[in-house]
Amino acid sequence: MSKFSTAERGSRLDHLRIKHLRLIELVDKTGSLTAAANRLSLTQPAVTGMAHDLEAAFNATLFERTTRGARLTAAGRMALERLRHSLASLDAAVTASNASVVEPLIRIGVLPVTSISLVPAVVRDLQEQGTLPRMSFHQASAGSMLELLHRGRLDCVLGVLNAGTIESERFADLDFEYITTDGLLVACAPDHPLARRRNVRLQELLAEEWILPEHSTHTRRMVEGMFLAAELPPPQAKLESSAFYANLAIVNATSMLTMAPTSAVRRSEKEGQVHALVLKTAPLHNQVFFITHKQGPRMAGLRVLADAFKRHGANYLPK
Structure with a gap:
């Protein structure tokens, strides 16, 4: 995996979307890029491209392709542990914004x-x-x-x-x-x-x-x-x-x-x-x-x- 400067990594992270982060979670859950693509309503090439985007932004190999599908590497699991709280907070924010009561x-x-x-x-x-x-x-x-x-x-x-x-x-x-x-x-x-x-x-x-x-x-x-x-x-x-x-x-x-x-x-x-x-x-x-x-x-x-x-x-x- 090539090395990037802090500025370059920041630029690549800015281009990530929520679906990119969901992809890490879905691969861990399903053990398959194909299954993750179906869950995200995306094509296989699109998900493969997202995986490359993620690895470039994180400057690490996050996914390991296997004969049965795909799984997270140690770096991928570490990234997921950090992201789980952010994803859950996002879900809570969406729920709160749709609630009739303004109080959190x-x-x-x-x-x-x-x-x-x-x-x-x-x-x-x-x-x-x-x-x-x-x-x-x-x-x-x-x-x-x-x-x-x-x-x-x-x-x-x-x-x-x-x-x-x-x-x-x-x-x-x-x-x-x-x-x-x-x-x-x-x-x-x-x-x-x-x-x-x-x-x-x-x-x-x-x-x-x-x-x-x-x-x-x-x-x-x-x-x-x-x-x-x-x-x-x-x-x-x-x-x-x-x-x-x-x-x-x-x-x-x-x-x-x-x-x-x-x-x-x-x-x-x-x-x-x-x-x-x-x-x-x-x-x-x-x-x-x-x-x-x-x-x-x-x-x-x-x-x-x-x-x-x-x-x-x-x-x-x-x-």
Whole structure:
């Protein structure tokens, strides 16, 4: 691939159109220039020319022709990762421009537990102040929401993370603002034999049946890490579910144990549904962050939300 000066590359980039950028995405999705041409309603020669234009503008080989069609090279995949957010932002801009409401829509990812407590408090206060932005809420695992944010499908995330996630190169394009800290507690039914005990040992918990989140979740890794740090095998899940309040309801009706965020356990404990066990081990904590994309839209409502979550974060964690 020939080398071009910065000015020459800039000139070539200026001649690219949206269809050029869509081509990279479609080749990755379909594995074929022909299929991409059909999706773009273009002829094969036109798409081939677009591929050459892209490679000249990026000054790199983006496509690799194969016997089965075409695929992206390493440079092509890297370009696509950067472009996905821009393409998603373009889609959002088109949707917003066609909407009857002029106020921009903020797409926010929230964890189920924060949507029960922290989010309602923030929404109430912003509504009373007349500064509540228009929002669309989405719920998924922390990792899934970060991926959606990375791809431009969300504008912000109120998520639980650990230091390893924040430092991950995969999310170097994201900004993290600390909001609060939520713990994790082991809960049982109020009439469970362990509820009458203080300073329960981890070894004793291994004899119980557990409701735990799926293996891919942050909370499940925290549970397993707590036992492994004590040189004990992690408990096996009798039931797997990431719906914390449903898990606590099942615990209330059975002799099973679960681990859930402190805010969820304390709320259920106050209602007489569960009992939080006191363990002979250091407490577990989750940090909650307000996360945005560095290259994402700088809507005024995002700053309003971040500031509101930070104000309420200090009072979020029950004692």
